[in-house]
Amino acid sequence: MPLVSKFHSSDKSSDKSSDQSSQQPTGNHFLNHLPVTIQQRLFEHMELVELPLGTVLYDAGEVMRYVYFPTNCIVSLLYVTENGSQAEIAVVGNDGFVGMSLLMGGESTISRGIVQSAGYAYRILGLRMKAEFNRHGELMDLTLRxxxxxxxxxxxTAVCNRHHSIEQQLCRWLLLSLDRLNDNHLVMTQELIANMLGVRREGVTEAAGRLHTKQVIDYSRGHIVVTDRPKLESICCECYSVVKAETDRLLPYCPHKT
Amino acid sequence: MPLVSKFHSSDKSSDKSSDQSSQQPTGNHFLNHLPVTIQQRLFEHMELVELPLGTVLYDAGEVMRYVYFPTNCIVSLLYVTENGSQAEIAVVGNDGFVGMSLLMGGESTISRGIVQSAGYAYRILGLRMKAEFNRHGELMDLTLRxxxxxxxxxxxTAVCNRHHSIEQQLCRWLLLSLDRLNDNHLVMTQELIANMLGVRREGVTEAAGRLHTKQVIDYSRGHIVVTDRPKLESICCECYSVVKAETDRLLPYCPHKT
DNA sequence: ATTAGACTGTACGGTATCGCACATAGCGCC
DNA sequence: GGCGCTATGTGCGATACCGTACAGTCTAAT
Structure with missing residues (x-):
């Protein structure tokens, strides 16, 4: 499938902003939900860090040191099986944070947290975060939700893995990712997507090719642009909208602003 | 595959105890983990209820009224898709309780809680449970773990759905269920198991047939007996042992007794 | 301009699972 | 003892995905 619009040639500006990892990280919605006083307490101990593609924030069984609040990056919670095959369990972006098990009392998880789209995140020592959590205030309430x-x-994800086609799952994955980037442009190779979905790279190539034929996406060498989002949503299985609806219900839109 | 040992003919005693739903419900491990004072507070408001096969404890999107602590029954957290196909998300037995979202602040879930193996459970009004949870004591700590x-x-489950065969998934499912019953005998048709795993009934028939040929299980008309558990574990994918190890780690064996 | 390397496209046989149809067998009930 | 229902067994073509191999194609670096 030949590609109509190229990225590195025609679209220099938006390209630059992505390749240089968006100098201006916007806020994190989870943090924005917190009352200003709590935000201030947390921000006293937070630092903004740059997270290149592939950074492993924590690994299976490992005790995490930091909690990360992505601003413009995407982190996959990935599971790696004994024989090396993978599957994405969930994806975290500017909607939440990475390091839940620190607050749940388990300290470690069976999954791995790995940066799938480079960008920035605020991070705070797990102990600090836990201290605020243990005040049993709004941070705890929000965390539980x-x-x-x-x-x-x-x-x-479990259901989608069982019942839906690769094409549908690709749609779901694209939509979930785009929501967490507030963009219609994704820097991501088919190989990486295949790892996330736990399928062959060729399967993703085929599915992406079909979506391109349907005029839903453009892509080229690690860049994907959704050109017709409504159509993408219509092709997608219910899984995306269920997750979105439930996320919106549990974490309604931004009461506070940073 | 013809069956060697029949259940309704040869094994009246153990059969009777299951069909009549085991008059003596043993304890619930989650409750046993709690300090006696908290147990007492909870038990003041709890009642023991009989849960027949197929009872729906809560449905998707529904606000739950009660929290259930199974003693000798099994409850599946089941997801039903738009087109009616199903998949089990997790299984709860005497290791925990049903109604987590009540305590997490969401009130409802996208899944359905349905009794897969009849028996008894303690139940308590959600409000009572939440009141104890909100004291931020050991009940909260244990709940989070x-x-x-x-x-x-x-x-x-998500990973297993992606990467493992029906036979392996059947093994996982059997092991998880048996652990929650403290028994090697399961009252369960292949049709129901197929619903849990989100596969065809015929697929389960085939897989079960192979396990019988391998001398691992006996079964007949809704009764399954595991005759060689070590072998079953060896055939199973890693998914069972990962879950078991992590569950044991997070909820170590019974410090308190009822 | 050339080259190396990364990304994407295509092909093909193999396999697991599906969807459907129907046959057989055990058990309760009259 | 016979009937009907439920549970299980089996067969067969269709399909989605896999594993592997290899061929293009774009980009960046020299």
Whole structure:
């Protein structure tokens, strides 16, 4: 499938902003939900860090040191099996944070947190975060609701893995990712997507080719642009909208602003 | 595959105890983990209820009224898709409780809680449970760890759905269920198992037939007996042992007794 | 301008699972 | 003892996905 619009030639400006990892990280919705006083307490101990593609924030069984609040990056919670095959369990972006198990008492998880789209995140020492959590205030309430949103995403992933085609799953994955970037442009190779979905790279190539034929996406060498989002949503299985609806319900839009 | 040992003819005693739903419900491990004072507070408001096969404890999007602590029954957290196909997200038995979203602040979930193996459970009004939870004591700590155990189970389900054969998934399902019954005998038709796994009934028939040929299980008309559990574990994918190890880690064996 | 490397496209046989149809067998009930 | 229902067994073509191999194609670096 030949490609109509190229990225590195025709679209220099938007390209630059992505390749240089968006100098101006916007806020994190989870943090924005918190009362200003709590935000201030947390921000006293937070630092903004740059997260290149492939950074492993924590690995299976490992005790995490930091909690990360992505601003313009995407982190996959990935599971790696004994024989090396993978599957994405959930995806975290500017809607939440990475390091839930630190607050749940388990300290570690069976999954791995890995940066799938480079960008920035605020991070805070797990101990600091836990201290605020243990005040049993609004941070705890919000965290629990976000935990349930994550659970929803995992459940839906399980169902989607069972019942839906690669093409549908690709749609779901694209939509979930775009929502967490507030953009219609994704820097991501088919190979990486295949790892996330736990399928062959060729399967993704085929599915992406079909979506291109249907005039829904353009893509080229690690860049994907959604050109017709409504159509993408219509092709997608219910899994995306279920997760989105539930996430919106549990974490309604931004009461506070940074 | 003809069957050697029949159940309704040769094994009247163990059969009777199952068909009549085991008059003596043993304890619930989650409750046993709690300090006696908290147990007492909870038990003041609890009642023991009989749960026949197929009872729906809560449905998707529904606000739950009660929290259930199974003693000798099994409850599946099941997801039903738009077109009616199903998939089990996690299974709850005497290791935990049903109604997590009540405590997480979401009130409802996208899944359905349905009794897969008849028996008894203690139940308590959600409001009472939440009141104790809101005291931020050991019930909260334990609940959060149990939530993480549930998350682990869901994550593993997602991976298993993606990468493993029906036979392996059947093994996982059998082992998880048996652990929650403390028995090697299961009252369960292949049709129901197929619903849980989200596969065809015929697929389960085939897989079960192979397990019988391998001398691992006996079964007949809704009764399954595991005759060689070590072998069953060896055939199973890693998914069972990962979940078991993580559950044991998060909820170590019974410090308190009822 | 050339080359190396990364990304994407295509092909093909193999396999697991599906959807459907129907046959057989055990058990309760009259 | 016979009937009907439920549970299980089996067969067969269709399909989605896999594993592997290899061929293009774009980009960046020299």
């Amino acid at each position: 976000y935990a349930q949103a994550l659970i929803t995403q995992m459940a839906q | 149990y939530a993480q155990a549930l998350i682990t189970q869901m994550a593993q």
